[in-house]
Amino acid sequence: MLGFRALVGGVAGGAVGVILWTSITFFTGYEIGWVAWFVGVLTGAGTGAAIEKRGGILTGLLACIIAVGAVGAGKVTMARLAASDAIANIGENFTDEDAVFYTARNDPEAERGENGEYDSAALDRAGARWEQMSETERDAYRLQAANEVRQEMEANTEAVTIIALIGSLSPYDLVWIGLAGVSAFKLASRNGAPRHSSIIDAAANKEGGLHPAFKGSSEAESMNPASFGGIRGLPSAPSGGTPRFAPGAGRVATGEHLEHASEQHHGHANDNTHAESEHDRHGSADAA
Secondary structure, three states, X not given: OHHHHHHHHHHHHHHHHHHHHHHHHHHHOOOOOOHHHHHHHHHHHHHHHHOOOEOOHHHHHHHHHHHHHHHHHHHHHHHHHHHHHHHHOHHHHOOHHHHHHHHHHOOOOOOEOOOOOEOHHHHHHHHHHHHHOOHHHHHHHHHHHHXXXXXXXXXXXXXXXXXXXXXXXXHHHHXXXXXXXXXXXXXXXXXXXXXXXXXHHHHHOOOOOOOHHHOOOOHHHHOOHHHHOOOOOOOOXXXXXXXXXXXXXXXXXXXXXXXXXXXXXHHHHHHHHHHHHHHHHHHHHXXX
């Protein structure tokens, strides 16, 4: 159950991070790399919150994997957005060079090299043809070529996305991915469960909480039997001068003991009253 909660929390945190990262890229037009680090932080925080900070190595590794996957998903999402934007705006971004290259591609005599480039002869013929066109003919030809290229790109969206993804990669991405994974691992592997003594201290400090005997500065002191003196029903701790196991040490007063002590007290009081009466009688005799 704890692992499932960690998975759900990590995925939720990573999804929030990817949405924020994608939104920033969409509205600013720039892919800010360090936001990928923030994706890892949110993933680790989500995992830790889901398991109430009772993590370990396994939950840390799970959060690390989720964070790396979330960053990868963010990169793919932004590459797809870039591909869609390129397809939608192909007409505005179609230059004269693109038109010449498109003409060379449609040249039946053109030969493509190993790198996919056309031979110089085909490019020269395409350039000469472009120069012979008027401005009106160039605009019409550019629009026609842009529409045909758009249709081809729409039919191969996945390939365009891969090209956009490869073009967006840089060595810095490895740095951000590493920081995201490490941050997620640290946040998700923390174990903030309180120790036994901390639980006792927290309960003792509450209003109306435990007996002051539980408020020891350490676990050993808090659980020392000698510190339970004064709790009803438990023997009081013996004083420093009385042996721990001396007869009667710490004995709880019972009703019989209290009655016996009361009789002794009344006996002493009667003796004192009789002595005072004898003293008054002798004093009167002396006076006579």
